[in-house]
Amino acid sequence: MAGGPAPVSVLRLAARACAEDATLDHAAALRKAAARLQLALDPRFTTVDHERLTAEIRQYQLVFRQEQSAALRHLREEALRAMAFFAAFSPRLVGAVLAGTADRQSTVTLHLFADPPEAVLHFLYEKEIPFRESERQYHYRGGRTQRATVVSTVAFDVPFDLVLFAVSAIREAPLGAGGAVIPRASAAKLAELLADEADKT
Template sequence: MMREQGLIEPDRARRKAAQRLGIDNKRCWPDNAEIQEALESEYRLFEPEAQQHVTTRLREQALAAMKTFADFDPRLVGQSLSGTASLEQGVRVHLFADDPREIVFRLIDKGIPWQEGDAQQRYADGTRQAHPSFAFMAGEVPIELVVLPARDRQNPPLGAISERPERGLNTRAVEQLLADEGH
């Protein structure tokens, strides 16, 4: 369902699948790691070349965005990093700035039209926080910049799938990832 319907959140896909199959006992539901593993297997088995092309394109756009926002210690996170994102899902990059207006000024300086929003993030201590996010299109790839306070470099939010601190990859690591893929 996540691949075919473009669902991003595993919880939503899990609930929808359980409802469709009539499975009420939550102990029988797969955990996020099992969902991620199944999604990766599905791509490897049924459309490896197409997914690799999409993943490379997303990572290239992510790298361009990361270079534009290099002053904010960008980190590529999410499904474009794991290789399971679609073009429609796009790219998510964490930026670190104590004043989100700095990101707005960079967007204005670069002439990038954006939409502002909030990204809900969960943390290891059980708290949830909303952080400013800025979304824009890079060609036909949606880019979401989530602005985290500088202190979150040491304590990043949890990944939606892994439920572990999502440290992501910095610009140099994304460049190396693309080089290793032959791009």
């Protein structure tokens, strides 16, 4: 490829792979698709390629995976329900459920904010909610990195990842795939999104 964004052939092949496996990393899907088609990706267009791939995944699911729409709405409704439960921690929805590329196997990811972040753990203990802890490293502009506690749990058969941040971290979202800032949505924004979808049906 002559130094430009990923061609449509790469995007479509990567979109199909991501639609069939919601856990597949988008950057990895693009690299594998390009290698299969014997094309080279220009790293200068990583962010653009990621955004175009997200749009291509939505289109693929709309055409070939119509049941995905109902699954996505269910996950968004459960996310809104959870955000009301965690209202004290200013929850923000992120990831595939917000982007619209999730399917019924996807995990709902929420960013929660508290001082200290471990206050969320105490809240879960008080509510007697079982969970599993792990860590995830996030990257920020300027090369800064930060490790955050991730709490994994299941509610109403829906898997959740709760990522715990200090309250100050709500002002700056970390970077996601391709170096773009991770989009976040408040409960009010998610409710608006659901209402817009209902109007279209």
